[in-house]
Amino acid sequence: MASTVIGAGITIEGEVTSDEDVVVHGTVRGKLSAKDGVTVEHGAVVEADVAGGPVHVAGQITGNITSSDRVDLQNGAKVVGNVKATRITIADGAQFKGNVDMDV
Amino acid sequence: MASAGSRIGPSTVIRGSIRGAGNIELEGRVEGTIDVDGDVIVGGNARIKSPVSGGRVVVRGAVAGNVRGREAVVLEDGARVVGDLVAPQIGIRPGGLLRGHVSSGDAFSASSAATTPRAARLPAKPVAVTRAKEVPPPPPTPRKNEAPARTQRATVASTATSKLVQPVASPLTKPARSAPAPIMPTLQKGAKAALKKKAR
Numbered sequence: 001m002a003s004t005v006i007g008a009g010i011t012i013e014g015e016v017t018s019d020e021d022v023v024v025h026g027t028v029r030g031k032l033s034a035k036d037g038v039t040v041e042h043g044a045v046v047e048a049d050v051a052g053g054p055v056h057v058a059g060q061i062t063g064n065i066t067s068s069d070r071v072d073l074q075n076g077a078k079v080v081g082n083v084k085a086t087r088i089t090i091a092d093g094a095q096f097k098g099n100v101d102m103d104v
Numbered sequence: 105m106a107s108a109g110s111r112i113g114p115s116t117v118i119r120g121s122i123r124g125a126g127n128i129e130l131e132g133r134v135e136g137t138i139d140v141d142g143d144v145i146v147g148g149n150a151r152i153k154s155p156v157s158g159g160r161v162v163v164r165g166a167v168a169g170n171v172r173g174r175e176a177v178v179l180e181d182g183a184r185v186v187g188d189l190v191a192p193q194i195g196i197r198p199g200g201l202l203r204g205h206v207s208s209g210d211a212f213s214a215s216s217a218a219t220t221p222r223a224a225r226l227p228a229k230p231v232a233v234t235r236a237k238e239v240p241p242p243p244p245t246p247r248k249n250e251a252p253a254r255t256q257r258a259t260v261a262s263t264a265t266s267k268l269v270q271p272v273a274s275p276l277t278k279p280a281r282s283a284p285a286p287i288m289p290t291l292q293k294g295a296k297a298a299l300k301k302k303a304r
Contacts (some may be wrong), residue, residue, distance in 0.1 A: 003115070003116065004111060004113035005110050007124070008126065009124040009126040009141070010123070010126055010128065010140070011124045012118060012121070013123075014118060014120010014121060014136055015118065015120055018113060018115055018116035018117070018132075019115035020113045020114075021113075
């Protein structure tokens with residue numbers, strides 16, 4: 001389904017750029033940018049600035065999140081960083097520390 | 105396999121290192137390092153500019169870098185690899201293109217050989233270049249031939265002058281000219297005439 005999948009045991013250190021969906025089960029350090037959706041699954045660790053379309057977070061992100069669409073912080077998510085998006089949802093059980101910037 | 109492991113899509117670019125456990129399927133572009141415990145599949149549209157290391161490495165796309173497999177390396181149709189192949193088992197199917205060194209067999213010797221031949225080959229290429237640079241001088245070699253010719257002419261001239269000089273200076277020629285002189289006194293034509301005049 002998703003075009004790019006970073007598996008659970010995989011660590012990427014550097015810059016990930018994609019024009020398609022990116023699903024992270026593993027670890028990404030550096031920069032993660034996609035024109036389409038970004039999904040950070042439970043157990044994933046992202047120590048990077050994330051840019052993309054809809055961003056779904058169930059794992060851990062340390063870095064700023066910029067989305068052209070929406071950001072969903074799901075149960076179990078742990079986010080440290082600023083979030084800039086048109087829409088944002090923070091589910092019960094999600095941990096979040098940072099600023100929210102929405103187009104008001 | 106893609107669901108179990110990782111997949112880098114065709115429009116995805118990764119600049120950096122990819123490491124860890126699990127299988128990975130590459131369809132996009134990677135510039136950096138790929139070192140995975142599991143299997144690696146380099147798809148037909150992939151463009152990899154990095155060394156690739158995995159358990160079993162199957163290449164159907166373009167790789168610029170050394171490819172090392174702990175289990176095997178297989179180049180299938182469409183593979184374009186510029187780099188060395190190191191694995192216990194190596195297969196190159198028809199249509200697979202390779203420019204590089206192939207070392208199969210024992211992984212340890214192959215891994216050790218993978219570093220040394222690389223180092224040995226890098227100087228080897230410059231040597232070939234210098235040879236190639238030495239080859240153009242062949243035009244110079246005719247010059248060298250011309251130069252010897254000039255020297256030969258010069259030696260000829262010098263020998264000619266020496267021949268001219270030697271007859272005058274060498275003592276061998278003086279006795280040769282003085283030798284007929286003693287013959288003449290033996291004849292002593294004037295002496296005989298004088299004796300005849302005296303006798304008369």
